[in-house]
Amino acid sequence: MVETEMIEYRLNGPSSQNRQRIRLMAALRENRFPQAILIDGPVGIGKKALAMEIAKALQCSAGESRPCGHCFGCKMAADAGNTDGWVVPMESKESSARSASDVSAGSTAKTIQDYKQAYIEEIVKNPYRIDVFSAAAGITVDLIRNMTAGFALKGDRVRTIIVAEADRMNDSAANAFLKTLEEVPPDTYFILTTSSRERLLQTIRSRCLALHLLPLTDDEVREIAVEYAHDDYDESAVTDDVVGLSVGSPGKAMYYAQHASAWLDLSARFVNLSLSGDYTDLFFDLEDAGIEDAAVANRFLEVVSFLLADMARGMAGAPLRIADTTAKVDTSRYPQIDANAVDLALVDVQETMSRIASRRTSPRVCIQALAVKLFEGAK
Structure with a gap:
């Protein structure tokens, strides 16, 4: 991520969370943003909303003020069809569905990308919702492998991946994700959200910048x-x-x-x-x-x-x-x-x-x- 001192960042959000956003904007402005951050706090207070703001700011290519909301990077970050930018909890039948690349032409079968996009669309529509995922939904090792399989396709652009409700990773998924955090690809940023940070592996937590969001007025x-x-x-x-x-x-x-x-x-x-x-x-x-x-x-x-x-x-x-x-x-x-x-x-x-x-x-x-x-x- 090539930056200049002239670039300013503005992350939108409620006044009660200004302090946390100021900390992030300073890191962006000074070109010292960590490659993995963990946003935690009570359910429904805007962790995913902030994660999407960060993703736009990181991917934005505007010259003076970011995120601009208009460039290709901003649009990709806000596009529910960009399923490579998210890891979300899914039910077992959804996470075990075939990938789009494995489905024959003309097939009407739902792919894992179809299921994933449906979840992302709901989050983009309302990032504060607390009932997007069912109680049975989880993050499996296959979902983590699906994420890492896309790393070779990045090109020269900045890549951000939002891991929604990261505490829903099972043991195998958590261990696989930990290996990724140990050697993060260049220009790749992970934004994890959780309302139960204690359920995450301590080794994952230690590799992320911790950011706690406060309840709103x-x-x-x-x-x-x-x-x-x-x-x-x-x-x-x-x-x-x-x-x-x-x-x-x-x-x-x-x-x-x-x-x-x-x-x-x-x-x-x-x-x-x-x-x-x-x-x-x-x-x-x-x-x-x-x-x-x-x-x-x-x-x-x-x-x-x-x-x-x-x-x-x-x-x-x-x-x-x-x-x-x-x-x-x-x-x-x-x-x-x-x-x-x-x-x-x-x-x-x-x-x-x-x-x-x-x-x-x-x-x-x-x-x-x-x-x-x-x-x-x-x-």
């Missing part, structure tokens, strides 16, 4: 969630409780804007009916809500957990994050429900989420058992 969350509303949800769905529930994550706010209007009400009913012992009505409510998938079930229980935590905050006199929903929980009839009882209930919810994640028991059975157990000693 409530105003930034609301602005971004409204910007990406499109046809997925109405802007009015981004309520104060939805923003509070997101804890600084626009991706979570978007997800809950689509689901939380129902889930927030259901979580309040879950606690109220559990306290009163009206399990039949509660079980019918859960069935009507269609909470069957393990990932969806745990998203709902995150809302229940947040509600319980808000109840504890209220008992301690602290500001509430989801005030409207918390107000719907009537504990006045249950004076025995104190902060200790709420803490125990939170432990029960977390244990249930772990059981659901293990997939040994159906989510509905787990949630029904939780409803009976919740506040068991204080009812």
